[in-house]
Amino acid sequence: MPTSTVEQYIKTIYQQEERCAQDIVQMKQLSEAMGVTPGTATAMVKHLAERKLIRYEPRKGVRLTAGGRELALLMVRRHRLIETFLENVLGYDLSEVHEDAEKLEHAVSDKFIERIDAYLGFPPADPHGDPIPSAEGHIARRDSVPLDHCETGDTIRVARLRNDDPAFLLLMKEQHLTPGEAFVVIDKNETAGTMTVRHDARSRGPITPFTISMGNSSRIMVEPTGTK
Amino acid sequence: MPTSTVEQYIKTIYQQEERCAQDIVQMKQLSEAMGVTPGTATAMVKHLAERKLIRYEPRKGVRLTAGGRELALLMVRRHRLIETFLENVLGYDLSEVHEDAEKLEHAVSDKFIERIDAYLGFPPADPHGDPIPSAEGHIARRDSVPLDHCETGDTIRVARLRNDDPAFLLLMKEQHLTPGEAFVVIDKNETAGTMTVRHDARSRGPITPFTISMGNSSRIMVEPTGTK
DNA sequence: CTGTACTTTTTGATTAATCAAAATAAAACC
DNA sequence: GGTTTTATTTTGATTAATCAAAAAGTACAG
Numbered sequence: 001m002p003t004s005t006v007e008q009y010i011k012t013i014y015q016q017e018e019r020c021a022q023d024i025v026q027m028k029q030l031s032e033a034m035g036v037t038p039g040t041a042t043a044m045v046k047h048l049a050e051r052k053l054i055r056y057e058p059r060k061g062v063r064l065t066a067g068g069r070e071l072a073l074l075m076v077r078r079h080r081l082i083e084t085f086l087e088n089v090l091g092y093d094l095s096e097v098h099e100d101a102e103k104l105e106h107a108v109s110d111k112f113i114e115r116i117d118a119y120l121g122f123p124p125a126d127p128h129g130d131p132i133p134s135a136e137g138h139i140a141r142r143d144s145v146p147l148d149h150c151e152t153g154d155t156i157r158v159a160r161l162r163n164d165d166p167a168f169l170l171l172m173k174e175q176h177l178t179p180g181e182a183f184v185v186i187d188k189n190e191t192a193g194t195m196t197v198r199h200d201a202r203s204r205g206p207i208t209p210f211t212i213s214m215g216n217s218s219r220i221m222v223e224p225t226g227t228k
Numbered sequence: 229m230p231t232s233t234v235e236q237y238i239k240t241i242y243q244q245e246e247r248c249a250q251d252i253v254q255m256k257q258l259s260e261a262m263g264v265t266p267g268t269a270t271a272m273v274k275h276l277a278e279r280k281l282i283r284y285e286p287r288k289g290v291r292l293t294a295g296g297r298e299l300a301l302l303m304v305r306r307h308r309l310i311e312t313f314l315e316n317v318l319g320y321d322l323s324e325v326h327e328d329a330e331k332l333e334h335a336v337s338d339k340f341i342e343r344i345d346a347y348l349g350f351p352p353a354d355p356h357g358d359p360i361p362s363a364e365g366h367i368a369r370r371d372s373v374p375l376d377h378c379e380t381g382d383t384i385r386v387a388r389l390r391n392d393d394p395a396f397l398l399l400m401k402e403q404h405l406t407p408g409e410a411f412v413v414i415d416k417n418e419t420a421g422t423m424t425v426r427h428d429a430r431s432r433g434p435i436t437p438f439t440i441s442m443g444n445s446s447r448i449m450v451e452p453t454g455t456k
Numbered sequence: 457c458t459g460t461a462c463t464t465t466t467t468g469a470t471t472a473a474t475c476a477a478a479a480t481a482a483a484a485c486c
Numbered sequence: 487g488g489t490t491t492t493a494t495t496t497t498g499a500t501t502a503a504t505c506a507a508a509a510a511g512t513a514c515a516g
Binding site: 086096 | 317328
């Protein structure tokens with residue numbers, strides 16, 4: 001039985017592989033994501049390699065083994081189901097769910113998770129729009145792209161918000177930039193490093209344009225719904 | 229912020245004070261209840277005393293300070309609300325709630341607990357019949373007595389089951405010996421160390437008599453409803 | 457190819473929680 | 487009242503996770 005620290009490292013390695021589309025995660029990246037000193041990460045990584053959860057290539061980085069990926073997906077499942085429960089049932093705000101889920105995911109039993117899943121009606125995705133892995137570790141692939149890959153005139157729908165920062169999530173909520181909402185890209189200014197979008201005329205949101213930095217827009221995953 | 233181990237020791241000391249109606253808890257009692265060696269308990273107790281959560285009298289035992297009691301009641305509140313949630317909402321069996329609650333109570337936030345409380349409609353007691361302390365640490369006193377203090381002919385109502393052993397709880401459930409049920413004591417055999425009860429004629433349970441050991445009956449708290 | 461900057465690993469220490477076993481104190485027993 | 491039993495404390499060691507700071511390796515800029 002892995003400790004909750006081990007679970008957290010494995011989940012973090014998975015997330016770094018995913019988010020940065022890398023097959024290997026460097027120590028600096030891992031130690032920063034975990035909020036520990038590099039030496040600590042090195043020590044832990046050796047331990048994880050012994051447990052056969054990752055493959056460790058000294059001075060290069062780490063990658064998950066099949067067993068590690070399985071554990072990571074289990075943790076992601078727990079996290080996303082808990083977040084969904086906190087929002088849908090207990091009325092948490094989207095910006096508040098992450099913190100509590102992060103603690104709970106290491107304390108819940110399999111039984112608890114399966115009961116929550118059933119109670120929620122087996123939701124396919126969490127409130128951020130991220131797909132929830134099945135109990136067997138299958139996860140739906142979605143062909144969404146970061147908003148900053150879109151061009152002026154593209155019509156899109158928000159798929160997921162790939163950022164746990166409460167302030168960011170609050171801002172997105174205020175602008176109704178939440179999963180499912182339809183938008184049009186009305187400007188992309190590479191020089192200024194900003195993008196401007198407004199709600200699709202047919203959607204119920206405000207039509208006031210909203211400008212965001214490229215950095216933030218890379219955390220907003222969208223599905224193209226056509227190009228004007 | 230106390231670690232979950234500290235929380236567990238404080239809760240255990242509170243429970244030992246309560247269950248055994250003692251004002252001081254010996255080290256042996258504490259170490260056994262915690263499932264650690266006596267030396268470990270001594271070391272921890274010194275630490276708890278430094279944190280002003282208990283008063284430690286070497287070679288005598290420990291007792292909670294006001295601050296310790298406050299923390300203990302907070303933990304009891306968490307435990308009982310979580311148990312209630314697991315049974316009422318997620319459909320856990322009474323014999324299964326304890327184990328999961330024991331882990332969760334150290335991982336939940338105050339916000340989570342207050343939301344659960346509201347979701348459950350501010351229940352006064354958990355599924356064992358134990359009163360749930362308020363957020364301010366007030367707990368309802370109940371004038372219940374252990375079943376083994378009753379005499380033949382007493383009519384009683386089950387108030388709480390003061391035992392977390394799943395097998396015991398399952399047995400009680402099978403016999404409908406659950407909080408709220410009305411019974412008559414039809415025999416008390418001090419020599420054999422057993423007591424026999426049957427459901428009150430007016431109640432919906434079976435009228436087949438049921439015999440239990442004195443040991444077990446001391447864990448069944450009842451409220452007298454009159455003496456024939 | 458050489459030096460500076462950056463990343464990674466190593467080393468030595470620390471904290472929380474634990475155990476086993478020896479030492480000590482208190483209680484109980486005849 | 488001395489002996490035995492039982493409870494408690496002490497001591498020394500261990501494990502998991504961490505940090506700070508020194509050492510070692512890698513990268514690339516000129």
